[in-house]
Amino acid sequence: MSDTVSHSQPDIRHRVAVLGSPIEHSLSPVLHQAGYHALGLEDWEYNRIECTAEQLATIVDSADASYVGFSVTMPGKFAALELADEATARAQEIGSANTLVRTSQGWRADNTDCDGIAGVLAELLGEHHDNLGHCLVIGGGGTARPALWTLAEGGAEKITVVNRSDRRAELEPLATSRGAEFALIGYDADLRTLAGEVDVVVSTVPSSSIAGLEADLAHAPVVDVIYDPWPTPLVAQAAANGYRTVGGHIMLAYQSYGQFEQFTGHQAPWQAMRQALEHYVHKPLS
Incomplete structure (x- = not known):
């Protein structure tokens, strides 16, 4: 995936990306793209952007209007909260954010972890x-x-x-x-x-x-x-x-549902997103 914010294309009206470093392993695109597909949101795209904490403000501020939000993983969660123009109560209490949503006032931070x-x-x-x-x-x-x-x-x-x-x-x-x-x-x-x-x-x-x-x-x-x-x-x-044990991919699924709804305004298709993730995690190695 690209490590820079891409320019808007005629067929894609809404973009979201996950920011972090390293980011190649992130399964967030699997979840969100499955949600877009399940709801027929053909003009939505979700990608990965390599981003350190120091780079986060520059990348977010340079994002064109097609970017409606960002998921944020380590090491950028503290920087995401600092950058935000407003934040939910839980993000403020926790002191970090994994979600940035574009609003008419700027960027709103939340923590769906x-x-x-x-x-x-x-x-x-x-x-x-x-x-x-x-x-x-x-x-x-x-x-x-x-x-x-x-x-x-x-x-x-x-x-x-x-x-x-x-x-x-x-x-x-x-x-x-x-x-x-x-x-x-x-x-x-x-x-x-x-x-x-x-x-x-x-x-x-x-x-x-x-x-x-x-x-x-x-x-x-x-x-x-x-x-x-x-x-x-x-x-x-x-x-x-x-x-009994539960892994991070299940946590990733649960935290993605709220993000999806904040980004798109649609109820997250939980089952389709979870099934896509489970299929990806458990697929046979080639």
Whole structure:
């Protein structure tokens, strides 16, 4: 895909793109294009644009009028919120955005990663997803923030974050503002014992960041936001231990539905989008 904003073509009236780096692996085009096809939106196009956080403002500001919105992945989620002319309450509380929608006033930021986390928790835990006690979140970056917000919003009693640096000041309010107890620990803690005591493990970091720790962490149901490559070592270990797992491609699907509706003004064809994604993820290797 092109790494620059393309010019409008007569047959394409509406464009959306996902911004991030690296971006080649993104499955967002699979979801959104499937939605356009299902609804007969033939004049819509969704593509990928390689974009660092530093490049985001320039790329968005230079987008021609055919671009109605952008999905934003790492490392641009903080920059997306800073660029926006307005933002939803949840994006402001979380402090990052994965969605930019063009409005008559400029760009509106939202964070539909919350919908993604809520969706995978419901699939993973069923009727118990809104009755959580202790939750373990791995990482403290752009995806950890909506995970914390969603877990706390869903009534989690305690959230423990495992992170290499002390980011308590920015992460703790996301939990405690909704009544959850918060703890921050390092990777040198007794992770095996902790993982055996929690209701769910939510990993928001690349697999390389926890390489060698999978055997300690895989003692509870697991949400892993990574989907390339799939399955991740953490997911494979948890499944081998008999725990249910849900991957990042499912989170991606749930967060895309709200984006689709904000971009197009149409209700997202959830089933068609999910089926397209599942087919792509599980297709045989050539």
